[in-house]
Amino acid sequence: MLVVTTNRTLKTDYLGRLLLVHTQNTHMKKQSQSGQLIRAGKTKNIFATGQEGLVLIHTRDTVTVGDGERVFDVPGLGIIRNEISAYCMRALTEAGIRTSFRGNCAGTSITFADSLEMVPLEVVFRFFAEGSYLKRNPGAKQGEEFPSAIIEYFYKDDDNHDPFVVPDGEFLSFHKPKEPVSSISRVGGRSSFGGVFPNLSWTANDFFAGIEQTTRNIAIALRAKFAKQGLVLLDGKFEYGLNSDGFITLGDSIDPDSLRLKNAEGTQLDKQVLRDAVGRGETDFSSTLLELSRRYSAILEAVKKF
DSSP states (O other), X not given: OOOOOOOTTOOHHHXXXXXXXXXXXXXXXXXXXXXXXXXXXSSEEEEEOSSTTEEEEEEOSEEEETTTTEXXXXXXXXXXXXXXXXXXXXXXXXXXXXXOEEEEOTTSSEEEEEOOEEEEEEEXXXXXXXXXXXXXXXTSOXXXXXXXXXXXEEXXXXXXXXXXXEEETTEEEEEOTTSOSSSTTBOSOOEEHHHHOTTOOSOHHHHHHHHHHHHHHHHHHHHHHHHHXXXXXXXXXXXXXXXXXXXXXXXXXXXXXXXXXXXXXXXXXXXXXXXXXXXXXXXXXXXXXXXXXXXXXXXXXXXXXX
């Protein structure tokens, strides 16, 4: 029986739907057999391997823009992204960060990883004011560098465009991610931490303090490694899950879809070039997708030296 603890202002239909999706995904993972598709994401598929605790991640040749509203196929991109993630994950593992990475098949789009019970949360770090931060903070100047990385949270809910999460003691509020935080921007009601994340044993304060410090450590480590290769890490997002021992573990992948980078000339090497083309209303994306592939390849050459 799933017990949800809430306060009086909670809109139970919203929280109930989130919990239902999370519970269904968990059940589906437990029922998987070798070769079965566990989950199909926007750009990756996860398969069971038949070995307990081990999954296969296949990175597809797709790139998305606008919360997955536009999907593009770029031949060979899955291999590039998979290789980038493998180099990043391997470097972090060697630095003592707990990751799900177990190894990859070089030159392919296949990675093996520990099976995690994912926490439906995107944890974003920012060294500079970019992206949706500017929409939530209209007084901020684009490109402004923060004294230290700021950490933000977004609940994974495609129907509501991954709401911005504001922790408040043992409660959380959800807000539209591209509007200043206010009562008007709120999505659903104020929810208890235990109700939203029933499988986590920590208090909200302990969980967010730990996730913030872990994310900060990872971001600082990656920033230093990219800096040695002449690249500036602006911001990025991570996802975490519980491993078989109940430890919070860095999962998913680390690639230009989840990192914002620029070179010494100020050119962004992530998928911003595609976002800009979509924003201009272009209809022929062939040259843009070729340029995207070139930029991702430049990042791959950099991470090979990590």
